[in-house]
Amino acid sequence: MKGVLLVNLGSPDSTKPKDVKRYLDEFLMDERVIDLPWLLRAFIVRGIILNTRPKKSAEAYQKIWWEEGSPLIVLSEKLQEKIDRFTDVPIALAMRYGKPSIKTGLEELKQKGVTEVLLIPLYPQFAMATTETILVLAEQLRQAHFPEMNITSIPAFYNHPDYINVLAQSIKEGLENKPYEHLLFSYHGVPERHIRKSDVTKSHCKINGECCKTASPAHEFCYRHQCFETTRLVTQKLGIPEDKFSVSFQSRLGVDPWLKPYTDRTIERFGLKGIKSMAIVTPAFVSDCLETLEEIAMEGKEIFEEVGGQTFNVIPCLNDREDWVKTLSRWINEWVATPQK
């Protein structure tokens, strides 16, 4: 029997610093997130970051937490419930970090008699810290606990016409009756080192140059270029001229160089240039979360207003909008209808 496991990033159990600390420990000790040898990673994460970050992050989570819980988890649950209505196979939900775990999700599917699993990492762009870490953990769990299961996954959908249609429509709706001078596409950043690691040709991704064209079978472009490709396809579809939009990368952590330009500095620069109204969309996230609701909608807005900006329009993520639910359901139904080898 076939079944589906949707996987998102995850959130702490609550906004208490001790829960945030436990969550950050699991998250940042992932070798595909902080990609250093274990001892050095443990020193940086447990010896430095976890001494200060949990309190600061807990305060940020408190600002965006809903009565029902973490926005990212509540929105993922709503997505799961709605997909369930359009499909005939069991649909489980798991988080890469925190609860419900991928192991719990696979167990839930096993209880329902599922042996063929379609894994859907809820990230449009493939990166070591997004899709890859989910695929690797799922395979490790399969080998250790679910050897009877067969797991396949959908490829990163950053350039899939269905996804581009939905994203374009969501942006169109978000901009309706809200004039803007500039539209910023803000993607979650990664350390530049992550891009170099995936650059098998060692030609290194250049800002306006050729893509490194990593040879990974899962994707054609490095993470950075997937972000540019999503932007190119969507702006082309919407007919937004080149001088009216740009790309930036948010949420950097630590002292290493991350993908540039940084979102906070870009927002500041727009304000200083005299731009009064800007819109911002965050296509690396399919569900609104700390990084969109706090870092962009609160901190970003504050930065913009401090330098003279007036209108800061944050376009919501795809969340559980109907066309997104129907798109994912259609992908699932097509997979269900395809005989497995």
Ligand SMILES: C=CC1=C(C)c2cc3[nH]c(cc4nc(cc5[nH]c(cc1n2)c(C)c5CCC(=O)O)C(CCC(=O)O)=C4C)c(C)c3C=C
């Ligand atoms: C080295 C650190 C990090 C990398 C690399 C990274 C990549 C990455 N993350 C997302 C998506 C999300 N990240 C979120 C929160 C978050 N991210 C990091 C660090 C790295 N992320 C931290 C420490 C945190 C926790 C909050 C904080 O202290 O700032 C979230 C929000 C989760 C929520 O509960 O709402 C998402 C979503 C992507 C897509 C990505 C690589 C492309």
Ligand SMILES: [Fe+2]
């Ligand atoms: Fe992150």
Ligand SMILES: [Fe+2]
């Ligand atoms: Fe590249």
